Amino acid sequence: xxxxxxRAIVTLAIxxxxxxxxxxxxxxxxxxxxxxxxxxxxxxxxxxxxxxxxSKKSIHWQKLLIGMLPQLRNYxxxxxxxxxxxxxxxxAPCLFSQxxxxxxxxxxxxxxxxxxxxxxxxxxxxxxxxxLLDRKRGAAPQGVEKVTxxxxxxAEYYRFLxxxxxxxxxxxxxxxxxxxxxHGDFLAEVYLKYDxxxxxxxQTPLSYELQVGGRAEYIDPRFNVTWSSVAxxxxxxxxxxxxxxxxxxxxxxxxxxxxxxxxxxxxxxSARNPIVKGAFEMIDHEANxxxxxxxxxxxxxxxxxxxxxxxxxxDSAGRGILF
Numbered sequence: 001x002x003x004x005x006x007r008a009i010v011t012l013a014i015x016x017x018x019x020x021x022x023x024x025x026x027x028x029x030x031x032x033x034x035x036x037x038x039x040x041x042x043x044x045x046x047x048x049x050x051x052x053x054x055s056k057k058s059i060h061w062q063k064l065l066i067g068m069l070p071q072l073r074n075y076x077x078x079x080x081x082x083x084x085x086x087x088x089x090x091x092a093p094c095l096f097s098q099x100x101x102x103x104x105x106x107x108x109x110x111x112x113x114x115x116x117x118x119x120x121x122x123x124x125x126x127x128x129x130x131x132l133l134d135r136k137r138g139a140a141p142q143g144v145e146k147v148t149x150x151x152x153x154x155a156e157y158y159r160f161l162x163x164x165x166x167x168x169x170x171x172x173x174x175x176x177x178x179x180x181x182x183h184g185d186f187l188a189e190v191y192l193k194y195d196x197x198x199x200x201x202x203q204t205p206l207s208y209e210l211q212v213g214g215r216a217e218y219i220d221p222r223f224n225v226t227w228s229s230v231a232x233x234x235x236x237x238x239x240x241x242x243x244x245x246x247x248x249x250x251x252x253x254x255x256x257x258x259x260x261x262x263x264x265x266x267x268x269x270s271a272r273n274p275i276v277k278g279a280f281e282m283i284d285h286e287a288n289x290x291x292x293x294x295x296x297x298x299x300x301x302x303x304x305x306x307x308x309x310x311x312x313x314x315d316s317a318g319r320g321i322l323f
Contacts, residue, residue, distance in 0.1 A: 004040055005038055005039055005040045005075075006075060006076040006077065007039045007075060007076060007077045007079070007096050008039055008040035008041065008072070008077075008079070009030060009041050009078075009079045009081055009095075010043075010044065010078055011042075011044070011080070011083045012045075012063065012066075012083070013043060013044075014046070014047060014059055018083070019045055022043065025086075025280065025281060026084075026085075026086065027041070029087055029089065029285060030087060032089045033089040033092060036089060037094045037095075039096075042072070044066070047062060048062045048068075049062060049191075056196045056197065057194075057195065057197060058201045058202070060201040061191055061201070061202045062191075063173075064187040064188060064190055064191040065191055067179075067183060067187055067188070068184050072180060073180050073181070073184070074180075075180060076179065076181075077099070077178070077179055078178060078179075079096065080178075081174065081175055081264070082266065084174075084266065084267040084268060084277075085175070085224075085267070086265050087264050088259055088260060088262055088265070089285075091262075091263060092222075092263035092264065093263070095177060095223060098177065098219035098220060099177045099178075101217045103215050104177065104178040104210060104216060105175075105178070105217050106173065106210060106218060106219065107175060107218070107219060107220075108216075108218045109171060109229075110168070110169040110170050111221070112229045112233075113154055113170060114154075154167070155168045158204075161198075161204065165208075165212045166212075167207070167212055169207065169216075171206070171207035172203070172226065172266070173203045173206045174224055174268060175224040186215060190205070190206060190209045193205075193209075222262050222263040224264055225262035225263075225265050225266060226266045227267050227276055228267075228269055228273075228275070228276050230258045231258075231275060234254075238250070238254060238275050241274060241275070244275065244278075251275070251278065251279055251282065252279075252282040253293070254279075255282055255283065256282065256283060256287075256294075257290055257294065259283050267279065267280045
């Protein structure tokens with residue numbers, strides 16, 4: 001690998017199927033973004049820690065070791081990105097310019113736990129947290145009072161799982177922007193500190209360590225928008241699998257609208273989740289704007305209406321052109 005930039009986006013894909021999927025669906029999209037902003041793009045296809053106990057610790061933890069790789073140590077900045085992220089390269093600005101304070105650039109995903117919301121979304125989110133607590137509680141002595149998380153109390157979540165210091169946010173660890181020189185050792189120490197997965201694999205312990213270590217530098221949340229959260233909030237009808245099976249075009253329209261309003265759209269979920277993983281291959285990278293995606297015939301006739309609008313017209317990117 002020849003280094004041509006001071007910055008690189010890095011990901012890891014292990015196994016022929018995962019590599020083929022990345023090369024087909026993800027790499028072309030990422031390459032366009034990297035060319036636009038002058039980054040290197042690096043795909044790792046072998047485990048960094050080949051001796052890990054795979055029964056206890058998933059491959060997701062190995063993102064914490066990329067700053068220790070000799071071939072990556074000379075980069076001024078690296079960005080780890082999960083391979084199930086797609087980039088809206090038309091809209092997304094430079095990711096690395098978001099990090100100016102010397103910390104590790106991350107997106108705070110706590111909003112989905114704290115924001116006032118309707119019963120469906122609250123119930124769906126708290127089910128996840130209570131499932132974690134149920135697993136922990138299963139090993140507790142009989143008679144232990146049920147722990148209930150109210151008002152999105154993530155501090156209680158961390159306390160109940162046994163973390164000793166206060167933490168109150170949930171960081172989405174699918175995107176990490178850092179300096180190998182400044183942060184490589186810290187991330188590797190986090191890797192060595194834990195010997196098992198949590199329900200969300202490495203996310204909970206890494207989120208905790210970034211907070212208590214004062215390493216988190218919060219960047220624009222559009223750099224790591226989780227599609228499942230968008231669907232739960234705005235398109236809950238998509239979780240009716242029979243409906244989606246009969247109206248696949250509906251899922252396509254919704255996920256493309258979400259994609260065009262994000263910088264990076266993250267399709268994190270179980271591989272068996274059809275609403276999330278099925279939508280990954282439905283992204284249209286060619287249309288100039290959401291209107292061209294959702295009502296193309298009407299949009300093609302839009303020029304006819306411009307005479308009635310205080311604009312000279314609409315350019316090819318969907319922007320208004322003033323007189």
